[in-house]
Amino acid sequence: MQITEILFWFLTALSLFSALMVVFSDNPVHSVLWLIMVFIAITGHYILMNAQFLAIVNFIVYAGAIMVLFLFVIMFMNLNKETEPQKNIWLRLAAVVSGGVLMLVLIAALKDNAGAINSIKGEGSIGLIKNLGQVLFTEYVLPFEISSVLFLSAMVGAVVLGKKESKSTVS
Amino acid sequence: MSLIPVNYYIFLSIALFTIGVVGVLTRRNAIIIFMCIELMLNAVNVLLVAFSKMHHVAAYAMDKATTTGTEGQLFVFFIMVVAAAEVTVGLAIIVMLYRNIHSVDINFLNRLKH
Incomplete structure (x- = not known):
């Protein structure tokens, strides 16, 4: 067993365990911290x-910015208490069963796929900034600019939604 | 050189996606539901990068200077962009919700009907 395979299995186990802990931990703050572990494993x-x-962007944007935003909102709303009302036990059981059935169907549909992925060593420099930047700023420059408009509208939307309503509009 | 079958990445991605689905269906806290949606997005991202790499490895055997598979990684980049925008608006909605009904329990959201 080579070092890359050991790393692969370690990262897979880490991400799956952390993902399970996201769903099953009672405290929302713990959920956020486990989700950060998932993102680090995916990185x-x-x-x-x-x-x-993508590794760097995933680490900075997801594990850094977005998760801090979640943590900030949870702390802001003071939700870090253990008592969350639970759903009906039958409802949860049905949810787990349907999730398992979904997994079964997806695996059955996709399992016959040949092909392999070389790990770090040697071939493949498509993931480097040089290549991605060249393609992004020549072929995909229009979607890139449109995404800036998307960000602008998202920012405006967040400010409008988060703004406290003034007294005159509240009847 | 060690080759990891792309099947393993497919199974990892399916497992992460399913955990996200189960989380959305079982929890009642709106923020945790939102985090599970992020988990599903990331499962798809892993799969896109794996497929991009798989195609690149296949094309690299023919031509050493190929850039096949770049598009897959750019799609992941755009998914991250959209996810960041989505998180901003979604968290703003949750904060507004909390300000109005002092809870993030989604069972209280059925009063949005009225």
Whole structure:
């Protein structure tokens, strides 16, 4: 067993365990911290596949910015208490069963796929910033600019939604 | 050189996606539901990068200077962009919700009907 395979299995186990802990931990703050662990494990997977740019972006944007935003909102609303009302036990059982059935169907549909992925060593520099930047700013420059408009509208939307309503509009 | 079958990545991605679905269906806290949606997005991202890499490895055997598979990684980049925008608006909605009904329990949301 080579080092890359050991790393692959370690990262897979880490991400699956952390994902389970996200769903099953009672405290929302713990959920956020486990989700950060999932994102770090996925970053490791990207590095293993030599997608270095995506690894860095995933680490900075997801594990850094977005999760801090979640943590900030949870702390802001003072939700870090253990008592969350639970759904009906039958409803939860049905949810788990239907999730398992979904997994079964997806695996059955996709399992016959040949092909393999080389890990870090050697071939493949498509994940480096040089190549991705060249393609992004030549072929995909229009979607890139449109995404800036998307960000602007999202920012405006967040400000409008988060703004306290003034007294005159509240009847 | 060690080759990891792309099947393993498919199974990892399916498992992460299913955990996200189960989380959305079982929890009542709106923020945790939102986090499970992020989990599902990331499962899809892993799969896109794996497929991109798989195609690149296949094309690299023919031509050493190929850039096959770049598009897959760019799609992941755009998914991250959209996810960031989505999180901003979604969390703003949740904060507004909390300000109005002082809870993030989604069972209280059925009063949105009225």
